[in-house]
Every structure is written in C-alpha cells, then in structure tokens.
Amino acid sequence: MLIPADPVNAFVDYPDVPVANAPSGPLAGLTFGVKDIFDVAGYPTGAGNPLKRAESGVKVKNAALVQAALDAGARFVGKTHTAELAFSIDGRNVHYGTPVNPADPRRVPGGSSSGSAAAVAAGLVDFALGSDTGGSIRGPASFCGIVGLRPTHGRLSLDGCLPLAASYDTPGWFTRDAATYLRVAEALLGADAAGPPLTRLLYSSDGFALLDPPERDALAEGVRRAEKVLGRSAPVTLAPEGLAAWADVYRTLQGYEAWKEHGPWLSSRDARLGPQTATRFGVAAKVTAGEAEAAAVKRAAIRSRVRGLLGADGVLVQPSMAGPGMILDAPESQFEAFRMRSMALNCTAGHAGLPQISLPLGMVDGAPLGLSLIGPAGRDQALVALAARIMA
Secondary structure (H helix, E strand, O other): OOOOOOOOOOEOOOOOOOOOOOOOOOOOOOEEEEEOOEOOOOOOOOOOOHHHHHHHOOOOOOOHHHHHHHHOOOEEEEEEOOOHHHOOOOOOOOOOOOOOOOOOOOEOOOOOOHHHHHHHHOOOOOEEEEEEOOOOOHHHHHHHOOEEEEOOOOOOOOOOEOOOOOOOOEEEEEEOOHHHHHHHHHHHOOOOOOOOOOOEEEEEHHHHOOOOHHHHHHHHHHHHHHHHHHOOOEEEOOOOOOHHHHHHHHHHHHHHHHHHHHHHHHHOOOOOOOHHHHHHHHHHOOOOHHHHHHHHHHHHHHHHHHHHHHOOOEEEEEEOOOOOOOEOOOOHHHHHHHHHHHHHHHHHHHHHOOOEEEEEEEEEOOEEEEEEEEOOOOOHHHHHHHHHHHHO
C-alpha cells in the first residue's frame, strides 16, 4: 500500500507499485483503494484466495472503473481485502484475516467489499471501489457507518473485474460523506437517464417488518428526514408472497451463476476454501438449469412489480441490512440466520436492477445501521443528490 500505515487490516500485502493518474481532473486530490477483484496494472488480482493470487500473475491493464478514477485525477494507494471470491456478506476471510470494523471493532465489517469499507471508515482513503452482487456494498456501508451505492445494473463497466453472478454483479464505491459521494458519482457515472424529479416516497412495510423493534426505532429519525425532503411516505408491501420467497429466487440464480463461473476452476484444483465459502459453493453446485430457468421467470415478474411501484419518480425507503454487523465470535447459526434475513432485504434492488444507496442514519447498541433509498433505473445521480439533501 502506498500510505504509511494500515491499522485496520484493510489492504492486501502486495509490493508497492505506483500507478499513474491524471495530474488534474474532478477527483484530483482524492485518494482511493481498490477491492482485490479489480485488475490494477502492476498487481495480481487475488480475490481473497491464495491460490487465485498465485495463479493470477501481474496484470498489465487497469480495470475500466479503476482507469476512470485515475483519469479523473484520483490517486491509487493500494488494493483492499475481499471476502474469498467475493462470496460473503460478513467480510470474514480465513486466509488473510478479517478487516477491522472502525465503527465497532467487536463486529464484522461486512462483505465482500470489507477492506474497501474499512479503509474508508478508518479515514485511510477518500473513497474505495467495491462490488455488490447480493449486498457487498450496501452491507459494509451499513455496518461501518459510511455511504455506499449499488448502481443500476449495467450502468458501470465490469471489464477487468472478477465475476460472481453476472446478472447481479455491479461495481461501486464507498465514501464517508454524501458530498464526496456526489463528487465521485459525477466523475464516474456519466449522465443520468432522462426522467422527472424524484418526488414520491414509498415505505417498505415488509422490509421494515424484518427488523426487531429497537432496530426499526433506530431508523425512524432517518425516515423522518427523508420525509422532510420528499413528503410523507406511502406504505407498500413489496412482496405479496413474502420477501423470503424473493430471497429464494435470488439464492437460486446467484448460486447457479456462481457455480457456472467458478465451478470448473474449483473442481480442478485444491483451492482450500474457507469453511463458509466452501459451504456456499457446495450449495451452488447443486442448482440445476431447470431450477435456474424457473427462478428467472419469477425474477422477471418481481422486476416488473418493483419497477411498476416506483414508476419514474418514486423512491423506496427500507433498511440496508437486517441489523448491525454481527459480533465476530457469534455462533455460525446466528451468522446464517442473519444472512437469510438480510438477503430478503437486499434482493429487491438486485432482482429489479435498480440503484440503491445506503446512508449512515441509524445506531443500535453503539453500532451503525444504514437506511437505504432505492430509485428508478438509470437515475443514480439523482438518487445520490437526493441522499446528499437528506444527509444535510
């Protein structure tokens, strides 16, 4: 890493290789880190796994989003830890250690973009690139008390980035405040799709029902702040069949795509996966093509429903995660139960391909809990600008 110290184990221990950036631009003066699933010239792409790192070789070309940040004048300072093969929402890594959550060191930092979130929350960089398939930006942002956006699916290039489940994968980034987030968004996202102002606030009744009462109470003031900007919210039930059913659709499709992407490599090598990663790939390997096809039909219906509810001017408010980050030494059964509840929240934007931003607007037991806004497709900049108004 090209900074003096890393007290939170956010950065991978690669030899330091400077990477050229433009001498001026909209992000000049800002430093950034890069999740170790994006290629950076002069570095391997290890993806949180020692064998993947050993086989990677040194890359000669930057990933598209890395290059865009460099071209805008930002200065690269190092590659950040990721949960193994980007398949986690808690951020633990048995090979390289789990990054410390600067907001509450008792708790996990969130995954799989754990190192990027920890680096930003600790003030080691101004922003850091990550990725989100099932919550890997929204979760760490919520757990670490920072800002993170899952952009509209397909809005930003994933060229030079290790896939997990292509129909859900999205790149993004973290900052400590909404004003800096808007600055980076203006440099990286490009112009929004045309559309009216975002003026209609919807309240996810079934999303908030997944929280325990203290957690709902912790987000109540954040909801009130959103209502001061957009007006009183209208309660909606997203999933008449239940959000757990939507999460099942996500698990099926993500598992099928993840095994299709990584299964041949895993089957031909002794990759020595950590226990949680091995369990998830073991489940993924059993998903059949027929099950995936049926799930894709259900996803299309979910996508139509969610986009129909939002229309061109709607914003959905919901919790970012099912609670604050889990205590590091909690039983594995509790981690899995938390993962299932959080997946039921996070699958909505993923199924619909919509932008979702997590804002640090709640605290529970001394730990952060994010409040999320989901906006119409292609209106990412407008959603970030709205978030900045709410944060202000």
